Amino acid sequence: MSIASKVKEALVGLKAGRVTLDYPAQPRPAPENFRGRPIFDAQKCIGCAGCANNCPAREILVFDVCQEIRILKYLGRRCTYCGRCADVCPEKAITMSREFETATNKIGDVQQRLDLFMSTCQRCGRCFKEPSPLEQLKLKGYRVDDLENERWIFRSRAYLESEPVVDDIKIELD
């Protein structure tokens, strides 16, 4: 009885054949509707910072160096590839690629940085009409995110100190 069950098991194993993927040797592209890493197209970007205001993980930072140059930095560390930045982009400058092989030994390798030229209105220096109070909550306008420490700065708060706020790990480990 036991020999028969072993033979049956061997037959089942032979019938299935080899199922293991030969992955790192053979490429295996992701399916068509897979959302991978977002790719920023600097030629199309107008610097509206809609992606930065809608990113749930707050991975896109915006820093206005002066009136005319805006730096947009995508960090990509905790990006969940939700695609909201690609949805809100009015110029379709962000495409969700099917790229998933982003394993690296330096986390700075996944970031993208765009230095954008922002033209000013020739008459008033501003380009937007006064937003309503509800729109002011959503649209943060002139942004001063902290590029050195890679942190999002809320406009309603004062500028945070250069030391990280959550540095109580030493207390926890004692």
Place this chain on the structure above:
Amino acid sequence: MLKNLCQKMFGRSLWVYHANSGGCNGCDIEVLNVLTPYYDVERFGIKLVGSPRHADVMLCQGPAMRSTAKALRAAYDAMPSPKLVFAIGGCACGGGIWHDSYPVLGPVEKVVPVNFYIPGCPPRPEAIIYGVAVAAGLVDKKVAPVEFKQLNLPIPRYHPSDLKGRGEMVVYEKAEKI
């Protein structure tokens, strides 16, 4: 240099220890998926062990939480040297989507030194295998930081000092450059 060191030190089977410090279980399922016969990672000699004292590699999933940071550090200290740490998933790499909430301290690199990062939420099983292959020196990493600069400004700067009164009109003198 790190690659050569890895190949020398970890030339044989890697035994991995699977530490979840407060993730949502998504990355755990992908790691278990990697160990199934379809993505058979045991052909690289990788085996899941239950104790950090038997392990060469720690797979960290989930952010460093206020409640589990101490335990994560203790598990790291219990591993025999040489040891590697993989941060799998967006939480372990960057603190996750609730990075600024009270119980989350941040990415696991605040608690333990991380050698390899596999971002994704959760990463595909192929991405995890790719990360292991990058660590073992089988393939090269594909990502590099991208920087783009618009060096020449397309529009000349507007200077209000160039506005000149001419009769009843106010005329901008260098209008042909705009």
